[in-house]
Amino acid sequence: MKIFSAEQLYEADKITIEKQQITSEALMERAGTQIFNWLHQRLNGTPVPIRIFCGIGNNGGDGLVVGRMLIEHGYNVIVYVVNCSDKRSKNFLINYDKIKNVTKKWPLLMKGESDFPEINPEDIIVDAIFGIGLNRCPGGWVKKLIQYLNESKAFKLAIDIPSGLYSNLPLEDTEAVLKANHTLTFQTPKLSFFLPETASFVSNFDVLEIGLDIEFLQTTEPIGQLISKLEAQRFYKPREKFDHKGTYGHTLIVSGSYGKMGAAVLSTTSAYRIGAGMVTAFVPKCGYAIIQTTIPEAMVITDKEDDYLSNISFDFEPSAIGIGMGIGKNDTTVAAFKKILQNKDIPFVIDADALNILSENKAMLKLLPKNSILTPHPGELKRLIGEWKNDYEKLEKTKKFSEKYEVVVIIKGAYTITVYGDKLYINTTGNPGMGTAGSGDALSGVITGLLSQGYDALLASVFGVYLHGRAGDIAAGQLGYEAVMAGDVIDNLSEAYLDLFVREELSSEESAEK
Numbered sequence: 001m002k003i004f005s006a007e008q009l010y011e012a013d014k015i016t017i018e019k020q021q022i023t024s025e026a027l028m029e030r031a032g033t034q035i036f037n038w039l040h041q042r043l044n045g046t047p048v049p050i051r052i053f054c055g056i057g058n059n060g061g062d063g064l065v066v067g068r069m070l071i072e073h074g075y076n077v078i079v080y081v082v083n084c085s086d087k088r089s090k091n092f093l094i095n096y097d098k099i100k101n102v103t104k105k106w107p108l109l110m111k112g113e114s115d116f117p118e119i120n121p122e123d124i125i126v127d128a129i130f131g132i133g134l135n136r137c138p139g140g141w142v143k144k145l146i147q148y149l150n151e152s153k154a155f156k157l158a159i160d161i162p163s164g165l166y167s168n169l170p171l172e173d174t175e176a177v178l179k180a181n182h183t184l185t186f187q188t189p190k191l192s193f194f195l196p197e198t199a200s201f202v203s204n205f206d207v208l209e210i211g212l213d214i215e216f217l218q219t220t221e222p223i224g225q226l227i228s229k230l231e232a233q234r235f236y237k238p239r240e241k242f243d244h245k246g247t248y249g250h251t252l253i254v255s256g257s258y259g260k261m262g263a264a265v266l267s268t269t270s271a272y273r274i275g276a277g278m279v280t281a282f283v284p285k286c287g288y289a290i291i292q293t294t295i296p297e298a299m300v301i302t303d304k305e306d307d308y309l310s311n312i313s314f315d316f317e318p319s320a321i322g323i324g325m326g327i328g329k330n331d332t333t334v335a336a337f338k339k340i341l342q343n344k345d346i347p348f349v350i351d352a353d354a355l356n357i358l359s360e361n362k363a364m365l366k367l368l369p370k371n372s373i374l375t376p377h378p379g380e381l382k383r384l385i386g387e388w389k390n391d392y393e394k395l396e397k398t399k400k401f402s403e404k405y406e407v408v409v410i411i412k413g414a415y416t417i418t419v420y421g422d423k424l425y426i427n428t429t430g431n432p433g434m435g436t437a438g439s440g441d442a443l444s445g446v447i448t449g450l451l452s453q454g455y456d457a458l459l460a461s462v463f464g465v466y467l468h469g470r471a472g473d474i475a476a477g478q479l480g481y482e483a484v485m486a487g488d489v490i491d492n493l494s495e496a497y498l499d500l501f502v503r504e505e506l507s508s509e510e511s512a513e514k
């Protein structure tokens with residue numbers, strides 16, 4: 001699914017109105033109807049007080065449409081106009097008049113703190129104060145209202161975006177953003193929904209289609225792509241009857257040092273589980289018996305050193321090389337890493353200590369073969385690209401880094417983001433259960449194993465991150481977050497593949513619609 005900027009959405013809005021020959025009021029009616037349907041399906045007539053806080057722009061206009069429809073269906077609705085300015089958008093005014101036709105309880109005008117209503121925990125708050133038109137940080141009593149709503153225990157439903165959040169700009173004041181329990185966003189999710197500093201304000205979200213112009217949506221280059229099951233299905237390369245292990249490549253995993261052989265076991269196993277034809281582990285001598293006994297399927301080449309890597313030599317042409325997991329930063333290991341980078345024609349995955357070696361030896365960055373895949377967690381990324389002031393600056397710096405060195409950078413975390421040049425691919429799988437040592441090693445093995453099966457660098461990254469996260473989700477479903485260990489993620493890679501083609505069960509309301 002594409003992620004568009006606020007500017008692109010306004011453009012889509014304009015084009016839709018022109019091409020479909022509808023009014024902007026009709027588009028707002030569509031948007032409001034979708035929100036109403038969502039609420040009505042869930043509330044089913046329950047007479048709980050629904051308090052709708054409307055700003056004075058089109059987000060407020062949406063709130064008024066929802067308010068009118070709820071009133072028409074007999075709900076207990078209280079509409080407030082948050083008078084942050086005396087201006088009103090055209091469609092706000094149209095819908096302000098319309099709501100007055102359906103109720104005697106006219107919207108209450110709020111001008112300051114003394115107008116804040118008492119809110120009970122069982123009430124529902126609908127936040128329609130600001131949408132994607134926010135152009136400055138909320139201040140004064142409006143900020144206090146947002147804080148007041150945040151303090152309430154009532155369920156908070158944000159329309160389009162929680163008020164105070166920019167759709168694709170950095171957060172200015174964490175105290176001036178509505179903390180929604182659920183967000184209903186129009187047509188495409190917004191970039192801020194996926195970044196660590198802002199995602200928590202959104203909580204859960206649903207995307208509501210409002211019929212924006214298909215051609216615009218299909219042909220416009222988005223600011224990011226969300227990767228879910230639908231996209232992942234398209235990445236999958238089916239196997240052919242006469243394929244053989246040679247077809248799926250020979251993966252080389254260069255990893256481990258004394259006390260860190262687990263990293264080698266995990267990454268070697270996951271390369272096999274994701275489907276590599278053959279996997280050779282290159283490890284220090286101390287790892288020989290460990291690999292041979294834990295993964296009999298793997299071949300092993302050992303370094304001449306017992307405890308760390310000093311000279312990585314091999315007598316075959318690997319289809320892909322994954323390097324860095326648990327290798328340490330010994331001087332001779334640094335030299336060995338530098339030397340292996342001379343294999344310009346082999347795709348690389350560079351992780352963990354190999355990333356730290358690069359950070360400490362920045363001159364080595366220009367040695368990276370084109371399209372190498374770097375898999376930093378935020379700490380490793382900081383060492384690579386320097387500090388950032390906010391998530392947006394982090395993304396911009398990572399894009400520049402990716403462009404400069406012609407590499408793929410995978411920023412790991414919740415909503416792992418793959419950065420390729422100026423393109424962003426945001427993953428939707430994974431969970432906090434994966435915050436456990438070794439789950440990154442598993443990811444490196446997965447991506448290297450995909451590379452060796454012929455997936456290109458971008459596909460291997462985005463598909464690998466998806467499958468790894470999905471395996472983690474399946475593991476968490478069986479074990480609970482706390483108990484998940486990296487090995488469980490690997491054990492469920494097979495389920496993650498199988499799940500790609502399992503049809504989602506329809507919810508009762510979806511089945512009713514069919």
Ligand SMILES: NC(=O)C1=CN([C@@H]2O[C@H](COP(=O)(O)OP(=O)(O)OC[C@H]3O[C@@H](n4cnc5c(N)ncnc54)[C@H](OP(=O)(O)O)[C@@H]3O)[C@@H](O)[C@H]2O)[C@@H](O)CC1
Pocket residue numbers: 009010012013027028031055056057058059060061062084085087089129130131132133134135136137138139142159160161186187210
């Ligand atoms: N595009 C689409 O696809 C569709 C969009 N739709 C809906 O429209 C929404 C966007 O509406 P919008 O453009 O009218 O902007 P909105 O968010 O209501 O706020 C702007 C108003 O707030 C004001 N203001 C801003 N910041 C402020 C601050 N800090 N403190 C105080 N005031 C502040 C600003 O005032 P000004 O700067 O002019 O003083 C302006 O008046 C969108 O999110 C969605 O819900 C759907 O209906 C249909 C399809």
Ligand SMILES: Nc1ncnc2c1ncn2[C@@H]1O[C@H](COP(=O)(O)OP(=O)(O)O)[C@@H](O)[C@H]1O
Pocket residue numbers: 352377412413414415416429430431432433434435436437438439440441442443
């Ligand atoms: N809260 C989370 N949600 C989703 N994925 C997560 C979460 N925490 C960690 N992960 C995933 O787990 C992996 C952790 O990698 P990393 O920090 O390198 O671990 P290690 O170095 O111990 O192997 C990454 O793929 C990351 O995206």
Ligand SMILES: [K+]
Pocket residue numbers: 059127128129130131158159160161162163
């Ligand atoms: K809002």
